[in-house]
Amino acid sequence: MENADVIVIGGGASGMMAAYFAACEGAEVLILDKNRQLGRKLRITGKGRCNLTNNCDRREFFENIPGDGKFLYSSVTAFMPQEVMAFFENHGVPLKTERGKRVFPQSDNANDVADCLAGLCRRAGVKVKKTAAVGISVHDGRVCGVKTEDGFIGCRACIICTGGLSYPLTGSTGDGYRFAKSFGHTVNSLRPSLVSICCAETCCADLQGLSLRNIGLKLFEDGHLLSSELGEMLFTHCGVSGPLVLSASARMRHVGERAYRLEIDLKPALDIKTLDQRILRDLQKYQNKELRNALADLMPHALIPVILMSAEADGFQKANAVNRETRLRILHALKTFTLNVTGTGSFEEAIVTSGGVNTREVNPRSMESRFMPGLYFAGEVLDLDGYTGGFNLQIAWSTGRLAGISAGKQSLADSENSDEE
Numbered sequence: 276m277e278n279a280d281v282i283v284i285g286g287g288a289s290g291m292m293a294a295y296f297a298a299c300e301g302a303e304v305l306i307l308d309k310n311r312q313l314g315r316k317l318r319i320t321g322k323g324r325c326n327l328t329n330n331c332d333r334r335e336f337f338e339n340i341p342g343d344g345k346f347l348y349s350s351v352t353a354f355m356p357q358e359v360m361a362f363f364e365n366h367g368v369p370l371k372t373e374r375g376k377r378v379f380p381q382s383d384n385a386n387d388v389a390d391c392l393a394g395l396c397r398r399a400g401v402k403v404k405k406t407a408a409v410g411i412s413v414h415d416g417r418v419c420g421v422k423t424e425d426g427f428i429g430c431r432a433c434i435i436c437t438g439g440l441s442y443p444l445t446g447s448t449g450d451g452y453r454f455a456k457s458f459g460h461t462v463n464s465l466r467p468s469l470v471s472i473c474c475a476e477t478c479c480a481d482l483q484g485l486s487l488r489n490i491g492l493k494l495f496e497d498g499h500l501l502s503s504e505l506g507e508m509l510f511t512h513c514g515v516s517g518p519l520v521l522s523a524s525a526r527m528r529h530v531g532e533r534a535y536r537l538e539i540d541l542k543p544a545l546d547i548k549t550l551d552q553r554i555l556r557d558l559q560k561y562q563n564k565e566l567r568n569a570l571a572d573l574m575p576h577a578l579i580p581v582i583l584m585s586a587e588a589d590g591f592q593k594a595n596a597v598n599r600e601t602r603l604r605i606l607h608a609l610k611t612f613t614l615n616v617t618g619t620g621s622f623e624e625a626i627v628t629s630g631g632v633n634t635r636e637v638n639p640r641s642m643e644s645r646f647m648p649g650l651y652f653a654g655e656v657l658d659l660d661g662y663t664g665g666f667n668l669q670i671a672w673s674t675g676r677l678a679g680i681s682a683g684k685q686s687l688a689d690s691e692n693s694d695e696e
């Protein structure tokens with residue numbers, strides 16, 4: 276019968292990190308993955324560049340984790356972003372830090388990160404089997420093996436690193452949630468995060484493909500301001516997307532239960548007074564043109580009819596006939612262009628899954644299940660997610676490392692005990 280001290284289900288970011296550290300403890304480690312190649316999702320992260328962590332301090336890190344950040348205190352403090360950076364640099368992946376403290380490989384190639392980990396695992400003696408785990412077996416009240424599509428493999432500890440539900444084509448199809456539930460774990464409600472936002476307004480479809488830079492985006496939940504950021508966004512067939520929107524989506528923790536509204540400030544650099552003077556200037560400059568043609572210096576062409584409609588202004592009137600009231604309504608539409616949120620994009624296009632295995636049922640100092648000895652969790656399968664900027668991979672590295680060390684140590688201690696018996 277095939278055996279390993281530690282079986283890691285899933286050879287993604289957290290799985291490879293876990294396997295490497297378990298092997299460093301001296302354990303015989305086997306990674307099971309459905310895919311032929313390890314780190315399939317990791318290889319497409321950061322648009323193929325892999326934003327592998329964020330070069331921030333401890334406080335900033337936890338500010339970027341919207342859910343149960345406290346659960347990560349032990350694992351992240353023991354493997355901080357700077358230690359993750361040193362880890363990769365010491366193993367042959369030179370890094371660079373960009374805007375927003377985002378860290379990338381100098382090569383701008385995510386494969387370098389995945390290959391580095393795969394190589395470290397191989398050199399540490401980790402075995403890899405291309406198969407899907409279908410269940411986890413228990414004997415005498417503890418984990419004793421994993422059932423796979425190709426048969427049973429015995430083990431002393433098993434780490435579930437199966438990821439979430441997002442981008443299922445990369446292999447993360449939610450199997451880990453099923454395994455966790457079979458041991459009585461709660462799986463907190465799952466929803467796509469870092470994803471596009473769908474809106475009620477049909478103008479989004481008309482504006483599809485239009486991208487806006489240097490704008491302000493505010494997100495409101497039941498009328499309360501949740502976030503306000505400056506950056507880029509774009510319109511899609513059903514709503515909005517782009518960096519600002521993805522970040523906002525991560526803050527929408529109660530979609531379907533609470534009302535969300537987006538407010539776009541198309542001119543965040545201009546205060547009301549300055550913008551009013553600017554509009555006045557343009558109306559005077561193009562006084563003999565129709566209003567719809569007099570605003571071309573102020574906003575992209577495609578936006579003009581939408582803004583005029585929102586301001587209830589007649590675009591065919593002459594610019595010199597626009598009264599103060601109409602002008603102020605245009606100004607208001609430019610500063611607070613409002614979209615009512617109807618939902619988010621699907622898991623297929625979401626960067627991460629929010630929700631997952633309830634962290635209260637997992638020991639934060641070891642990543643071991645509080646219900647089943649020998650069972651560990653790491654990565655996105657847990658109810659943990661972060662905002663954009665490298666925080667999700669940092670979660671995978673820190674929890675993966677801790678789960679690997681704990682499972683490795685435990686499996687060896689168990690093996691010594693059974694030798695003595």
Ligand SMILES: Cc1cc2nc3c(=O)[nH]c(=O)nc-3n(C[C@H](O)[C@H](O)[C@H](O)COP(=O)(O)OP(=O)(O)OC[C@H]3O[C@@H](n4cnc5c(N)ncnc54)[C@H](O)[C@@H]3O)c2cc1C
Binds near residue numbers: 308
């Ligand atoms: C397009 C995209 C871009 C991203 N960019 C970034 C970024 O730049 N920075 C960042 O911090 N985060 C990014 N993320 C998020 C980040 O990739 C994930 O949070 C991270 O990969 C989670 O790691 P994981 O190990 O938990 O899961 P995954 O990396 O998803 O790995 C899970 C693995 O488990 C395997 N598996 C699942 N079920 C089974 C089974 N039953 N048997 C065997 N194997 C199984 C899968 O095949 C897969 O290889 C991005 C995500 C996407 C989709």
